[in-house]
Amino acid sequence: MQIAIVLYPGVTALDAIGPYEVLRMIPCSEIRFVSHNAGSIMTDSEVLVLGATHSYEQTPSPDIILVPGSAANTGMAMADKALISWLHRAHQSSQWTTSVCSGALVLAAAGILEGHSATTHWAAQDMLESLGATAQRDQRIVRSGKIITAAGVSAGIDLGLWLVGEICGRERAEVVQLLIEYDPQPPFTAGHPSKASKQVFETAKLEMFSRSQKPVQGVSV
Amino acid sequence: MQIAIVLYPGVTALDAIGPYEVLRMIPCSEIRFVSHNAGSIMTDSEVLVLGATHSYEQTPSPDIILVPGSAANTGMAMADKALISWLHRAHQSSQWTTSVCSGALVLAAAGILEGHSATTHWAAQDMLESLGATAQRDQRIVRSGKIITAAGVSAGIDLGLWLVGEICGRERAEVVQLLIEYDPQPPFTAGHPSKASKQVFETAKLEMFSRSQKPVQGVSV
Numbered sequence: 001m002q003i004a005i006v007l008y009p010g011v012t013a014l015d016a017i018g019p020y021e022v023l024r025m026i027p028c029s030e031i032r033f034v035s036h037n038a039g040s041i042m043t044d045s046e047v048l049v050l051g052a053t054h055s056y057e058q059t060p061s062p063d064i065i066l067v068p069g070s071a072a073n074t075g076m077a078m079a080d081k082a083l084i085s086w087l088h089r090a091h092q093s094s095q096w097t098t099s100v101c102s103g104a105l106v107l108a109a110a111g112i113l114e115g116h117s118a119t120t121h122w123a124a125q126d127m128l129e130s131l132g133a134t135a136q137r138d139q140r141i142v143r144s145g146k147i148i149t150a151a152g153v154s155a156g157i158d159l160g161l162w163l164v165g166e167i168c169g170r171e172r173a174e175v176v177q178l179l180i181e182y183d184p185q186p187p188f189t190a191g192h193p194s195k196a197s198k199q200v201f202e203t204a205k206l207e208m209f210s211r212s213q214k215p216v217q218g219v220s221v
Numbered sequence: 222m223q224i225a226i227v228l229y230p231g232v233t234a235l236d237a238i239g240p241y242e243v244l245r246m247i248p249c250s251e252i253r254f255v256s257h258n259a260g261s262i263m264t265d266s267e268v269l270v271l272g273a274t275h276s277y278e279q280t281p282s283p284d285i286i287l288v289p290g291s292a293a294n295t296g297m298a299m300a301d302k303a304l305i306s307w308l309h310r311a312h313q314s315s316q317w318t319t320s321v322c323s324g325a326l327v328l329a330a331a332g333i334l335e336g337h338s339a340t341t342h343w344a345a346q347d348m349l350e351s352l353g354a355t356a357q358r359d360q361r362i363v364r365s366g367k368i369i370t371a372a373g374v375s376a377g378i379d380l381g382l383w384l385v386g387e388i389c390g391r392e393r394a395e396v397v398q399l400l401i402e403y404d405p406q407p408p409f410t411a412g413h414p415s416k417a418s419k420q421v422f423e424t425a426k427l428e429m430f431s432r433s434q435k436p437v438q439g440v441s442v
Binding site for chain 2: 012013014017018020021024031032033040045047048049050051053101121122140141151152153154155157158161162165170171173174175177178179180181182183184185186187188190191192193195196197199200201203204207208
């Protein structure tokens with residue numbers, strides 16, 4: 001089972017690394033990090049570099065596609081013709097096509113979410129709706145056929161575990177959950193707009209907007 | 222506030238990337254990924270490469286030190302004289318010295334946990350105890366003075382949020398939690414030995430043992 005995790009400049013690392021750490025424990029799976037070319041990709045912190053292992057061209061028909069999101073560069077990814085046409089083609093033969101956070105907008109730009117229920121980061125739900133998907137604002141993971149979308153950033157871990165359960169069965173998923181000791185105990189309870197105070201929500205909204213104004217420049221490093 | 226996240230060959234990516242995604246939202250902070258030298262470091266999957274930004278030498282006195290764990294290479298990190306002597310020195314002036322997963326064993330190897338309460342991945346608790354720490358087997362985050370240790374892999378996200386709360390106050394931590402939409406909804410409940418079935422626990426234990434037998438070779442790539 002070949003798993004292709006898309007990397008592009010300005011990607012949010014945890015969107016990709018959360019599900020990677022889970023999906024790589026599917027027995028006999030091969031994880032790839034795909035981009036225009038193999039090599040270093042700068043993330044949205046402009047500090048952390050992740051390595052792409054293969055080009056899109058080298059990866060024509062992965063079994064699982066995962067598209068992570070980005071605070072500022074989702075628009076650039078949506079306008080990236082090579083990425084979008086690869087996604088469009090690879091989706092034809094994939095077993096699962098998945099996204100984390102604003103990665104759903106990239107799927108939408110490839111025409112994959114037209115008429116489908118989907119979710120994304122809370123700050124991107126209106127945009128998702130405007131691109132033809134039916135936004136499920138209160139769901140952490142949404143399934144529509146073979147398309148699975150997850151909410152913001154950390155939701156990719158839940159998506160990964162759910163997917164391992166579907167593919168390998170519950171027992172394997174529980175083994176993976178125990179291996180990564182995923183027994184979350186957040187010290188606060190502000191992880192969703194419905195749970196955060198108005199002030200926390202307004203501050204976070206402003207910060208999302210301000211981060212969205214600063215795309216990471218340069219294709220690769 | 223300078224934050225140094227240690228990278229070494231065979232490191233488990235999520236141990237580092239979970240807290241990175243949280244701690245980098247401390248205002249006016251500078252995140253560094255430190256290793257022997259700046260450059261590419263192969264993780265324990267032998268697929269994913271992470272980029273170190275600075276050498277230990279270039280980072281003599283970070284405010285926060287974070288040491289991630291590894292499935293197979295913790296022993297190599299514990300025997301790495303440059304890393305251990307850097308840790309020993311940097312800990313003298315740090316505001317917080319922290320670890321995720323078996324990173325606690327590396328802190329112990331640097332003499333930092335002698336007589337302290339600490340936690341680590343469930344599979345490494347006996348080893349932690351044998352190295353002079355008092356293992357807190359059922360705690361996700363343990364504080365002992367300025368030393369904060371977290372349980373396995375995914376616990377680094379909880380550690381990061383707790384630390385942001387200590388450093389910046391609860392409101393900032395809640396904003397960060399909302400930004401990364403950390404509202405975990407694991408589809409299963411097997412994330413700790415006390416919650417997993419006996420069969421899941423035995424399988425995971427065997428798998429940990431088998432992974433520990435296959436260290437990632439090579440220093441950097």
